[in-house]
Structures are given as C-alpha cells and as structure tokens.
Amino acid sequence: MDAIIKGVPLNWYIILSAVLFCIGVMGVLFRRNAIIIFMCIEIMLTAVNLLTVAFSVYHNDSGGQVFVFFTMAVAAAEVAVGLSILVVMYRNTRSTDIDVLNRLRG
Amino acid sequence: MMQKYLFIILGVFAVLSALMVVFEKNPVHSVLYLVLAFFSVAGEFVLLNAQFIAIVNIIVYAGAIMVLFLFVIMLLNLNKETEPHKALWMKFGAVVTGGLLFLVMVSSLKVADSMEVQSLHSGIGTIQQLGKVLFTQFLLPFEVSAVLFLAAMVGAVMLSKKDIK
Incomplete structure (x- = not known):
C-alpha cells in the first residue's frame, strides 16, 4: 500500500486540469447546442475541482476539499436553474440553438 | 510508480472522453461520455486519497446532474443529430483559442518546480x-x-x- 500511493508530481495535476479546462473552453466556443455548452461548463468546473483537491492534499489542509464540496453544491444549483431556463427557451423558440437567442443582444 | 501509471491511464481516459463530449454529434452520447469523464476524475480523486470528494463526485455529478441532463434532452426530444453547426471558421477559431489558452497556461507553469503529492499519510x-x-x-x-x-x-x-x- 505504501508503495502504491506515493508520488505523482504536482505539475501533472496542474497540466491535466489545464487540459480539461481548455477542452471546456473550446467546447463552449465550438458548439451551438446550449445543453452541450452547459456540459462543457461542467467539464471546466471539474477541472478546477481536481486542481483544488490536489493542492489541498499537497498542503495537507482539508479546507480545500470543503471548498470543492461547496463548489459542487453551487454547480448543482446552477444546473437546476440553467436547465429550467433552457426548457423555457425551448418552449418559446422550439430550439436550443444559442444563435437564435441573439435578440438578447443589447 | 504504480500511482503514476494509474494517473496517466485515468487522465487519458478523462481527456479523451471530454474531447468526445465536444465532438460527438448526438447529445445523448455526449452525456454518456461526460459520465465517463466524471468517473475518470473520481478515480483521480481516489488516487489523491480524497475519498469523500470522489464519492460525492460520482453521486452528485455522474448520478444526479447527468440524469437531469438526460431528462432534459429526452424531454426536448433532442436525441437526433440534426442540430445546426457553427461555420467552419468559427470551429477553427474555437480550437485555436483552446490551444492558445493551454499554451499560455503550460508556458507560465514551466518555471515552477515539481513537487510530489504525498497522499497516503495525510x-x-x-x-x-x-x-x-x-x-x-x-x-x-x-x-x-x-x-x-x-x-x-x-x-x-x-x-x-x-x-x-
């Protein structure tokens, strides 16, 4: 057990989180379907969570993991409200295409 | 040593399934790939000995939130591949933007010294x-x-x- 759980460099976690975050950013710009854009935001949140947990373990401080717990709570609330906005939008425009929504432009 | 291999395997799984979320045409398949990505990240949490966060990640994200996404997709009857796509130059711009962001992040981290995460005794x-x-x-x-x-x-x-x- 002692030999198994030992030593992944902290840099690797940072790189993995950066990759996941950039995939999320790319996905938000890449797709027009609002549901997929929500999912890409979830990918970004997960990347940030992973990095926060890695730093929390590195500094031996459980405050980081509590913070990740709160991030997940806020993400769950955000998804509930966001998806209901999406349902209302679909009811009005019959599509989830975000380019249809450019009438919101000021 | 073994932890490094596990980290690499889980990381590759997470990155590939996150890419498939973006590039998959059918939204239902995107959701399923996202569940796979969340399971891989939960594996990374277990590797960090963060058991509580790993379990919460699986239950809340892969369980509750993804089911919510699936319900909305089924409700709106979107499980077809008929959605309109962005113009080619917009897609190209999106990929370039993501790549440049990654480049900036990695190059700013190049000077940081590498330290090992000791997760067993914490x-x-x-x-x-x-x-x-x-x-x-x-x-x-x-x-x-x-x-x-x-x-x-x-x-x-x-x-x-x-x-x-």
Missing part, C-alpha cells in the same frame, strides 16, 4: 476528517448553501411553470 480526505471540519469551521457556509438550494429550487419551479398568476 488522511484529510476521509469522511471523518471532512465531517469534523465541515460541521465546526465551515458550519455557517454549510447552512447558507441550504438556503442557496432553496432559492435554486424555487427559481427552477417558477421558471418552468407555464403561467404565473
């Missing part, structure tokens, strides 16, 4: 330890998050009601 990720911290030091934010959920619930119900009197 024990800070156990449910016991986190519960102690959560109910003493972070008790007020924990209660406030309940109010946040109430607000989110009321908001979701109000938004999806057909006619508000």
Whole structure:
C-alpha cells in the first residue's frame, strides 16, 4: 500500500486540469447546442475541482476539499436553474440553438 | 510508480472522453461520455486519497446532474443529430483559442518546480476528517448553501411553470 500511493508530481495535476479546462473552453466556443455548452461548463468546473483537491492534499489542509464540496453544491444549483431556463427557451423558440437567442443582444 | 501509471491511464481516459463530449454529434452520447469523464476524475480523486470528494463526485455529478441532463434532452426530444453547426471558421477559431489558452497556461507553469503529492499519510480526505471540519469551521457556509438550494429550487419551479398568476 505504501508503495502504491506515493508520488505523482504536482505539475501533472496542474497540466491535466489545464487540459480539461481548455477542452471546456473550446467546447463552449465550438458548439451551438446550449445543453452541450452547459456540459462543457461542467467539464471546466471539474477541472478546477481536481486542481483544488490536489493542492489541498499537497498542503495537507482539508479546507480545500470543503471548498470543492461547496463548489459542487453551487454547480448543482446552477444546473437546476440553467436547465429550467433552457426548457423555457425551448418552449418559446422550439430550439436550443444559442444563435437564435441573439435578440438578447443589447 | 504504480500511482503514476494509474494517473496517466485515468487522465487519458478523462481527456479523451471530454474531447468526445465536444465532438460527438448526438447529445445523448455526449452525456454518456461526460459520465465517463466524471468517473475518470473520481478515480483521480481516489488516487489523491480524497475519498469523500470522489464519492460525492460520482453521486452528485455522474448520478444526479447527468440524469437531469438526460431528462432534459429526452424531454426536448433532442436525441437526433440534426442540430445546426457553427461555420467552419468559427470551429477553427474555437480550437485555436483552446490551444492558445493551454499554451499560455503550460508556458507560465514551466518555471515552477515539481513537487510530489504525498497522499497516503495525510488522511484529510476521509469522511471523518471532512465531517469534523465541515460541521465546526465551515458550519455557517454549510447552512447558507441550504438556503442557496432553496432559492435554486424555487427559481427552477417558477421558471418552468407555464403561467404565473
């Protein structure tokens, strides 16, 4: 057990989180379907969570993991409200295409 | 040594399934790939000895939130591949933007020294330890998050009601 759980460099976690975050950013710009854009935001949140947990373990401080717990709570609330906005939008425009929504432009 | 291999395998799984979320045409397949990505990240959490966060990640994300996404997709009848796509130059721009962001992040981290994460003897990720911290030091934010959920619930119900009197 002692030999198994030992030593992944902290840099690797940072790189993995950066990759996941950039995939999320790319996905938000890449797709027009609002549901997929929500999912890409979830990918970004997960990347940030992973990095926060890695730093929390590195500094031996459980405050980081509590913070990740709160991030997940806020993400769950955000998804509930966001998806209901999406349902209302679909009811009005019959599509989830975000380019249809450019009438919101000021 | 073994942990490094596990990290690499899980990381490759997470990155590939996240890419498939973006590039998959059918939204239902995207959701399923996202579940796979969340399971891989939960594996990374287990590797960090953060058991509580790993379990919460699986239950809340892969369980609750993804089911919510699937319900909405089924409800709106979007499980077809007929969605309109962005113009080619927009897609190209999106990929270039993501790549440039990644380049900036990695190049700014190049000068940082590498340190190993020692996750065995910490024990800070156990449910016991986190519960102690959560109910003493972070008790007020924990209660406030309940109010946040109430607000989110009321908001979701109000938004999806057909006619508000």
